[in-house]
Amino acid sequence: MTLLDFARGPALQWSMIILVAGVLWRLGGTILINAKKDLSKARKEHAVADGLKTIATRSLPAHQFEKNIRFQHFSGYAWHIALFVSVLFFAPHILFFESVLGFGWPSLPNSIILITAAIALAILFALLIRRATHPVQRIISNADDYISILVVIAPLITGILAFAHLGARYETLLAVHLLSVEALFVWFPFGKLMHTALTFPSRYQAGSSYGRKGVRA
Amino acid sequence: MRKDQTLGAYLFSQGVSRRGFLKFCSATASLMALPPTMVGRVAAALENARRPSVIWLSFQECTGCTESLTRSHAPTVESLIFDAISLDYHHTLQAAAGHGAEAAREAAMEENAGEYLLVVDGSIPIGNPAYSTIAGISNLDMLKESAANAAAIIAVGTCAAYGGIPHANPNPTGAVSVSDIIKDKPIINVSGCPPIPVVITGVLAHFLTFGSIPELDELGRPKAFFGQSIHDRCYRRPFYERGQFAKSFDDEGARQGWCLYELGCKGPTTYNACATLKWNEGTSFPIGSGHGCIGCSEPDFWDKGSFYRPIAAGLWGSRDALLGAAAAGAAIGIGTALAARSKKKRANAAKETEST
Numbered sequence: 001m002t003l004l005d006f007a008r009g010p011a012l013q014w015s016m017i018i019l020v021a022g023v024l025w026r027l028g029g030t031i032l033i034n035a036k037k038d039l040s041k042a043r044k045e046h047a048v049a050d051g052l053k054t055i056a057t058r059s060l061p062a063h064q065f066e067k068n069i070r071f072q073h074f075s076g077y078a079w080h081i082a083l084f085v086s087v088l089f090f091a092p093h094i095l096f097f098e099s100v101l102g103f104g105w106p107s108l109p110n111s112i113i114l115i116t117a118a119i120a121l122a123i124l125f126a127l128l129i130r131r132a133t134h135p136v137q138r139i140i141s142n143a144d145d146y147i148s149i150l151v152v153i154a155p156l157i158t159g160i161l162a163f164a165h166l167g168a169r170y171e172t173l174l175a176v177h178l179l180s181v182e183a184l185f186v187w188f189p190f191g192k193l194m195h196t197a198l199t200f201p202s203r204y205q206a207g208s209s210y211g212r213k214g215v216r217a
Numbered sequence: 218m219r220k221d222q223t224l225g226a227y228l229f230s231q232g233v234s235r236r237g238f239l240k241f242c243s244a245t246a247s248l249m250a251l252p253p254t255m256v257g258r259v260a261a262a263l264e265n266a267r268r269p270s271v272i273w274l275s276f277q278e279c280t281g282c283t284e285s286l287t288r289s290h291a292p293t294v295e296s297l298i299f300d301a302i303s304l305d306y307h308h309t310l311q312a313a314a315g316h317g318a319e320a321a322r323e324a325a326m327e328e329n330a331g332e333y334l335l336v337v338d339g340s341i342p343i344g345n346p347a348y349s350t351i352a353g354i355s356n357l358d359m360l361k362e363s364a365a366n367a368a369a370i371i372a373v374g375t376c377a378a379y380g381g382i383p384h385a386n387p388n389p390t391g392a393v394s395v396s397d398i399i400k401d402k403p404i405i406n407v408s409g410c411p412p413i414p415v416v417i418t419g420v421l422a423h424f425l426t427f428g429s430i431p432e433l434d435e436l437g438r439p440k441a442f443f444g445q446s447i448h449d450r451c452y453r454r455p456f457y458e459r460g461q462f463a464k465s466f467d468d469e470g471a472r473q474g475w476c477l478y479e480l481g482c483k484g485p486t487t488y489n490a491c492a493t494l495k496w497n498e499g500t501s502f503p504i505g506s507g508h509g510c511i512g513c514s515e516p517d518f519w520d521k522g523s524f525y526r527p528i529a530a531g532l533w534g535s536r537d538a539l540l541g542a543a544a545a546g547a548a549i550g551i552g553t554a555l556a557a558r559s560k561k562k563r564a565n566a567a568k569e570t571e572s573t
Contacts, residue, residue, distance in 0.1 A: 004486065005521065005532065013533035020539050021546030028550025033557050091460050092529035095479060099530035100539075109460040170446060171486040174528070 007178035015182035022189025047211025054207025082120035225264030262426035278339030285411035344391025378406035385519035410513035447484035482509030
């Protein structure tokens with residue numbers, strides 16, 4: 001079995017099993033564990049609208065902190081958009097999703113994907129350097145932050161190298177790229193990358209909880 | 218052709234002009250990635266070369282490799298060089314049969330000990346020697362015996378080079394490649410199902426010129442022919458870059474000649490000269506005919522999933538395993554949450570009991 005066969009076969013299968021099982025384990029546990037008793041009468045019995053509203057309002061920075069977090073805010077958005085375009089609209093990626101989901105969607109030209117991937121990589125490097133050098137960020141960062149960044153940077157670098165056929169034969173680069181993605185899959189449910197699945201549910205939970213208490217979220 | 222006749226004399230007697238011969242030498246030197254200064258040496262060596270003795274063994278194969286080499290197109294200098302070798306033993310091509318044929322092989326081995334080239338096509342069954350025998354001799358024994366005094370071995374076709382289709386899962390005959398058995402001789406793998414004719418004449422020309430084997434890649438193939446992927450030299454590559462893909466073999470994209478990556482083309486992971494040398498006098502190659510590359514010059518090409526499954530799609534088992542993982546993950550998550558709730562409830566109850 002070649003490295004590429006291993007990466008496309010058993011490594012992919014097992015990493016996806018860990019990803020799916022891990023994400024549902026954490027999602028199920030996190031959502032159901034929240035059953036605090038009301039200590040006073042709820043202002044609203046069902047605060048669904050507050051929950052949904054909070055999902056939207058927390059997508060923008062709070063006015064009080066707007067100036068201080070402008071760099072993180074915009075670089076965060078740019079990074080996520082560049083990453084999503086690179087991941088979701090590169091033709092080979094779509095073929096992969098199609099093989100898992102059973103349906104695909106139109107792709108973007110490779111030249112555009114190369115630009116978005118380069119932007120994503122550059123921003124992530126900038127954010128990594130900031131995290132390592134900013135006095136406050138450095139203190140609040142732990143191993144989870146750095147591992148999570150590492151497992152995201154690796155597929156970006158290996159993906160660009162595979163795309164450009166740089167450094168080794170294409171099948172080796174492709175295998176290393178797949179293995180780096182599989183490392184991400186395995187780490188995903190157990191580290192901070194899980195925010196991908198938890199961001200909106202946790203915003204909803206916070207919004208609806210405040211809503212029940214009559215507090216503006 | 219007489220045995221003592223030189224290759225040059227034979228070619229000129231067949232009507233090949235000196236200009237045509239030198240053109241062939243230049244093309245061969247270029248194909249083999251040799252510098253232009255080597256053209257003269259190639260010409261001198263080929264012109265003065267005595268007919269090399271070649272013993273061709275056919276094991277578990279379909280004769281496609283021989284067909285490819287002998288019936289590829291009208292006679293050219295390449296095919297004349299192939300004719301010019303002293304092909305002392307070849308099941309399909311020789312007139313002799315039975316004991317006479319075997320006697321020819323044994324005589325050639327004895328007369329040219331240490332100098333003859335051994336060409337093998339087909340894989341060797343080691344599961345049970347009776348799966349393939351010639352004159353009562355198992356393929357394994359015949360290979361070992363013939364290889365013992367060979368100068369070099371050319372494994373022609375993917376079956377001889379890597380086991381090929383007989384080696385494919387579940388490999389009922391226990392088929393293996395030449396290099397799985399012979400470890401003490403230089404082996405050149407000219408893979409492909411079948412291989413390109415000019416590649417074998419190029420390898421022969423190199424052997425005649427330098428008396429050695431050409432530079433090989435890590436899979437034992439001549440780098441000059443197998444150094445680049447089909448994808449790198451494919452004329453449809455610009456469509457890949459632009460993201461223009463044929464979605465089926467008869468859609469507008471296919472008619473426009475767009476990239477066949479989504480239809481399972483294995484060009485990016487296949488190394489061969491099909492896209493540059495092409496077939497049938499340089500007329501076309503599979504991608505030129507509208508079908509993706511099936512990766513036939515790579516080991517285990519038959520076991521890498523469907524020919525029509527894109528490389529990016531992965532070779533993972535089934536969605537059932539993922540559904541099972543989802544169910545198991547959800548069950549563990551829900552179970553953990555319920556257990557935590559119950560624990561909390563018990564703790565609260567105990568607290569209330571204590572306070573009363």
